[in-house]
Amino acid sequence: MSVTEHIVRPEDFKLRSRESVADPKLRGNFRGAMDFLIDKRAAQFPDNATFTLLRKVGETTRKHALSRLPDLLDQLEINLQRLGVNVHYAENSADANRIFLEIAKKHHADMMIKGKSMVSEEIELNQAMATEGIECIESDMGEYILQIDGDRPSHIIMPAIHKTKQDIAKLFSEKIPGATYTEDVDELISMGRSVLRDKFRDARIGVSGVNFMIAETGTIALVENEGNGRMCTTIPDVHIAITGIEKVVEKLEHVVPLYALLTRSATGQAVSTYFNLITGPRRVGEKDGPREMHLILLDNGRTQAYREEKFRATLQCIRCGACMNHCPVYTRVGGHSYGTAYPGPIGSIISPHLLGLSGTRDLPTASSLCGACGEVCPVGIPIPEILMRLREAARNNSDGADQALRGQASARKMLEALTWKAWRILYSNSFLYRPFVFIATRLRWLTPTNQAGWTTSRTPLRPAPRAMRELLAQRNKQREKN
Amino acid sequence: MNTALQGAAQTASKKPSQVYFFATCVIDMFSPQSGLDAVDLIERAGIKVLFPLKQSCCGQPAYTTGFSSDARLVAAAQLDLFPAPWPVVVPSGSCGGMLRHHWPKLFADDPVRLEKARDIAARTVEFSEFMVNTLGLDLSGASAQPVTVAVHTSCTARREMDNHHHVRRLLKQMPGVEVVVQEHESECCGFGGTFSVKHPEISSAMARDKVDAITATGCDALISADCGCLLNLNGNLEKRADILRGEHVATFIRNRLDHSSGSPNRLETSK
Ligand code: SF4
Numbered sequence: 145m146s147v148t149e150h151i152v153r154p155e156d157f158k159l160r161s162r163e164s165v166a167d168p169k170l171r172g173n174f175r176g177a178m179d180f181l182i183d184k185r186a187a188q189f190p191d192n193a194t195f196t197l198l199r200k201v202g203e204t205t206r207k208h209a210l211s212r213l214p215d216l217l218d219q220l221e222i223n224l225q226r227l228g229v230n231v232h233y234a235e236n237s238a239d240a241n242r243i244f245l246e247i248a249k250k251h252h253a254d255m256m257i258k259g260k261s262m263v264s265e266e267i268e269l270n271q272a273m274a275t276e277g278i279e280c281i282e283s284d285m286g287e288y289i290l291q292i293d294g295d296r297p298s299h300i301i302m303p304a305i306h307k308t309k310q311d312i313a314k315l316f317s318e319k320i321p322g323a324t325y326t327e328d329v330d331e332l333i334s335m336g337r338s339v340l341r342d343k344f345r346d347a348r349i350g351v352s353g354v355n356f357m358i359a360e361t362g363t364i365a366l367v368e369n370e371g372n373g374r375m376c377t378t379i380p381d382v383h384i385a386i387t388g389i390e391k392v393v394e395k396l397e398h399v400v401p402l403y404a405l406l407t408r409s410a411t412g413q414a415v416s417t418y419f420n421l422i423t424g425p426r427r428v429g430e431k432d433g434p435r436e437m438h439l440i441l442l443d444n445g446r447t448q449a450y451r452e453e454k455f456r457a458t459l460q461c462i463r464c465g466a467c468m469n470h471c472p473v474y475t476r477v478g479g480h481s482y483g484t485a486y487p488g489p490i491g492s493i494i495s496p497h498l499l500g501l502s503g504t505r506d507l508p509t510a511s512s513l514c515g516a517c518g519e520v521c522p523v524g525i526p527i528p529e530i531l532m533r534l535r536e537a538a539r540n541n542s543d544g545a546d547q548a549l550r551g552q553a554s555a556r557k558m559l560e561a562l563t564w565k566a567w568r569i570l571y572s573n574s575f576l577y578r579p580f581v582f583i584a585t586r587l588r589w590l591t592p593t594n595q596a597g598w599t600t601s602r603t604p605l606r607p608a609p610r611a612m613r614e615l616l617a618q619r620n621k622q623r624e625k626n
Numbered sequence: 627m628n629t630a631l632q633g634a635a636q637t638a639s640k641k642p643s644q645v646y647f648f649a650t651c652v653i654d655m656f657s658p659q660s661g662l663d664a665v666d667l668i669e670r671a672g673i674k675v676l677f678p679l680k681q682s683c684c685g686q687p688a689y690t691t692g693f694s695s696d697a698r699l700v701a702a703a704q705l706d707l708f709p710a711p712w713p714v715v716v717p718s719g720s721c722g723g724m725l726r727h728h729w730p731k732l733f734a735d736d737p738v739r740l741e742k743a744r745d746i747a748a749r750t751v752e753f754s755e756f757m758v759n760t761l762g763l764d765l766s767g768a769s770a771q772p773v774t775v776a777v778h779t780s781c782t783a784r785r786e787m788d789n790h791h792h793v794r795r796l797l798k799q800m801p802g803v804e805v806v807v808q809e810h811e812s813e814c815c816g817f818g819g820t821f822s823v824k825h826p827e828i829s830s831a832m833a834r835d836k837v838d839a840i841t842a843t844g845c846d847a848l849i850s851a852d853c854g855c856l857l858n859l860n861g862n863l864e865k866r867a868d869i870l871r872g873e874h875v876a877t878f879i880r881n882r883l884d885h886s887s888g889s890p891n892r893l894e895t896s897k
Contacts, residue, residue, distance in 0.1 A: 158825070165831040472814050476831045510825050512818025512832070513690055514781035535692030564688050568696035571651070572703040574680035581655055597826025601833055602861025605656065612649050612658035616665065616677055 153483045154495060157506040160481040170306065174475050177305045181469040184412025185520070201401040203524030206460035209393045213450065216359040216392045217441070223362030227424030230438045233389075237267035240386060240442050244269060244351075247438060248278050251382055253348040257340075259366070259373040260284035261353030262300050262463060263386050263442055265485040266498065269351070280351065281343050283372040288336055292319045298479025300486060301410045301465035306478055340372070350380035350434065354387035355406065355462070356399045357439075364439065365399055366420040367406060369413075374420055383425070383434035389441045390450075390459035402462055405522035409464035445497040445550070452546055454533045458493050460523045465490075467517035467527060473510055482507065489517035493530045501538050501551030508534035581611045641760055644674040646707070646714045650721040650853070651683035657853040660874030664717045664753050667876055670883075671761040675715075678707035684724040689732070691820045698732045705742040713760070714750045717876060718852050719783025719790075722752040727786060752783065754792035754851045754875055768882035770801040776845040777805060778836070778859065778872065780852035781814050793851050793875050800882055808839040817858035833862045841868060848872035 164170055189195040209216060221231045234240035248256065256273065258264060258280050270280040270291070282291040286304040290297060293315050297303030304312070309327050316335055317325040323335050352373055356365040364385055366373050377383050393399060407413040426433035449455045468474040468488025479487035484495040484504070492507040508531045517527040538555035542548040570576050588607045595604050610618075645668060653661040665675045681704055685697035701724075708714050716722035729743040757763065775797060779790040797803045816822065816832025823829075837859060840848055848870055850856050856872045863870055 161825065162827045165827050171831070472816070472832050473825075473828055476828055476835075506825075509821065510828065512781070512814045512816060512821045512829065514814035514818070515785035516781070516812075516814070519785050532690055532692065535690075536694055537692075539692040540695075561693075564691070564693040564696045567688065568693075568699050571682040571685075571700045574682065574703070577682045578679070584655060597823040597829070598861070599865075600826040601830035601865060602858065603864040605857065605861065607655045608658050610658060612654045612661040613677065613679060615658050615662055619662065 154499060154504045154507060156483055157481060157510065160483065161477040161510065164477040164481045170478050171476055173306055173308065174478050177302070178469050178475045181302075181412065181465075185409055185466060185469070186412075188408035188412050188414065198401060198405060199522055199524050202405045202462075202522050203460065205393065205398050205401055206462070206523045207457075209398065210390065210450070210456060210459055212394070213390065213392070216394055217389060219359040219394075220357055220362060220392050223359065224424075224439060227362050228437070229362065229424055230436070232438060232440045234267075234440050234442045234444070236444050237272075237442075240267045240440050240444075241269060241272035243438075243440055244273065244384065244386075245276055245278070247382065247384060248273070248276075248349060251348050253278065253382075255279045255281065255343070255347050256349040256351050256384075257281050257283050257343050257347035257376055257380060258287075258351040259353065259368065259376040260287055260303070261351065261386060262297075262485055263353055263388055264351060265297060266444065267386075267442065269386075281340070281347070283340050283344070283370075283376060284368075285333060285336055285370060285372075288340065289315065296480065297485075298487065299465060299468060300463055300488075300490075306480070344375050344379050347380045349382045349384060350376035350378075352377050352383065352385050354385050354391055354439075356402060357387065357392040358394075358396050358399065359392050360395050361423060363396065364420075364422045365403070366422065367403065367416045367418070368420070369411070369417040371418055374418055377420065377422055377434065378432050381434055382436045382438070383422075384438045384440065385422075386440040386442060388459075389443055389446055390461075402523075406462050406464050409466040409520065409522040445499070448549060449494070449497040452549075454546075455493075455497070455530060457525045458497070458530060460525050461490055461494070462523055463490070464522055466520045466522065470516040470520050472512070472514060472516065477510075489527045489531075490525075493525075493527055493534065496534055496538075496549065496551070500554075501534070501549055502554035503551070505538045505551070505555035508532075508538065578613075581607075581613070585609060585611050585614075641671065641762075642673060642712050644676060644710070644712050645756075646710075646712055647675050647677045648681055648684070648704070648708075648714050648716045648721070648725070649677065650716065650718050652721075652853045652857065653717060654681075656857060657874065660853055660856075660877055661717060663874065663880040664715070664876035666880055667757065667763060667883075668715065668761065671763055673761070676712075680704075680707055684721045684729075685732070686721060686724040686728070687819050689724065689728060690818075694732065701729055701732055701743075702739060705739055705746065708746055708749070712749070713756065714746055715753055715756050716750060717753040717874065718854065719752050719780045719787045720852050720854055722750055723782040723786040725750040752787055752789050752792075752851065754796060755787070755789040757879075758792045758795050765796065765799040765879065765883070766801065767886050768800040768802075768879070769885045771882075771885070772802045772804065773846045774804045774806050774844070775847045775849055775878075776808050776840045776843050778808075778815060778840070778848060778850040778855055779812070780850065780855045783851060784812065789851075793849060796875065796879060797849070800879070803882075806843040806845050808836075808843050808845075810835070810839055815855045815858050817854050819854075822858065830862075833858055837862045837866070837868070841870060845870070847878060849875050849878050851875045 224231050232243045273280045282288045289304045298306040313327045316323045354364050355367045407416045425437040449458045471488050474488040484491045495504045513528045537549050541553045585607045591606045593604050649661045685701040689697035726747045733739040733743045784790040815836040816829040859872045
């Protein structure tokens, strides 16, 4: 099975996005797929008032949990240990991968079967395990398709959304032994499933992500549609769950509104096909379930987002993907352009904390701040506002009141800073601004015809022959005369 | 937000004798006719319009690019220009949003300026909103010449100012106007201030799609209440040698009112 190298980096966003917008097939695929998801979501929230109310509940629930994050994590850990779950804290990706490796070695496992987990993408688990000779097999159909193609997810909910039915038909006929070419979706799925069945039986270790953790009971909630998540967490002897530290809530009842918002926002479903509540490993007398269970809690920059009030809301995210579905930028450049595990608006606000601002500095600027993301976010994250704060942090040293972010001021360019300084001097002194407008309108024919990015698809921006202030004064004078 | 809403509600309740006009730097320098038309319509309702000559810009371009401290100084230079308790009419949802929602944030740690910013925020009203809620101009006598109109709503008007219904409501009051709705109507036109320069290909792709969708309706006119979006859309239309040009809602209304006899030439000039 092929292992994807990290071929795309967020540093290359400008280059990749340029290529992507020039690719009509990719743009067409994404537009079609996003329109479909937008409509499905809209059908679940027929009236705005209900959505607004439910969102308020979602936002409050997440905010409340985050405000008590350290306490809830303590409580969670105690309850998990009581249930016999091994809890590991991982500071970064390398840490998390090391923990996986240790568990695998202990069980002499050379293969793991994995349910869908974006955090495992974040730490590049498959790649890390491959270098140690351990195979991680994706069991989510979308992820499986990508894995046998050596490809990467382009969406956090629909990882293979950039692929057409025909792409997949061709891929399966080439890569699955004995498979014949068919475009019948059910047949394709059953082909993939029959391969995976054997893997479920053979795997010693099952890996899963987590949607919510419940501090009070030590329960892990897993939302899925294919049943592979349930298989990964019940068939193999060992279950390793991995997630970010922010996913904890206090009580089971807090999951209810979040779950309702998640499935509706993500896929337009009122409920998902499977909703797993996992409370500890197999108990004495039980006939199934893993005999050993681990939970890896990953920080990887999340505490940096937590630390500053203006970035904390980033951690409210429940990874529904609605922000990317509604994002006009994501729709045009596709998920791969971002070069991060999380693409789209959520990616642009979380990746700077996970990877540092210097490598990701082109992501926060890749938004017209249209606000579509913030409008649909089911937990009320003010994404445009956070994008602006990240733009600010990328261009300015921290002002002392705040701690510097990793990569703070890394996008600061002398010329840009000076341009705004000049703009500020001109626009804040009317004795300079008024003559400036006078001259700019008189010399409008001198405005350059090539205006960098602006003239890519537009005629040059040129001042009017006379400014409004002059025309208004003329008009008023005229009136006085009459 | 609450004070701003209360402010908007207050302006709705009674017609002031006078208003301030904050033209925005875009209208002042690039689209002066839109501003003149807006002023003209306000005056028709018997309201005096004061244009403070020291005004320049709301500071948004620097603010959204990550240079708040520069934005703050430019915004600060506007704070003393609106001393009387009159509404501040802004012919742009985007700049209106800056005054109403972001100025108070900009001066959060400067109590003196904060008070002024809050006061202005509460009096800030976007032009089409002002037309609907306060002016109450009778538009029924406007030209009845049939015209199909596509409306482009700026994202700020839609999502920050919540005044995207107002333009449509105004258009409904005029005879002969048929509003057509373009595909992906609520999607951004791709302008986004410095976004259009920092990510020109993405911005251009968005602008192209928007203009494609608008021209596909076969509309006679394109209306918006935001000159930022119009610069973007018109620049694109001109580059592709299309004869359609977007115009500010004030210009459209004024022309319809001035040609109430239904002059057949109307359509050409409205383009
Ligand atoms: S930021 Fe909001 S909309 Fe985007 S994935 Fe997270 S919860 Fe969903």
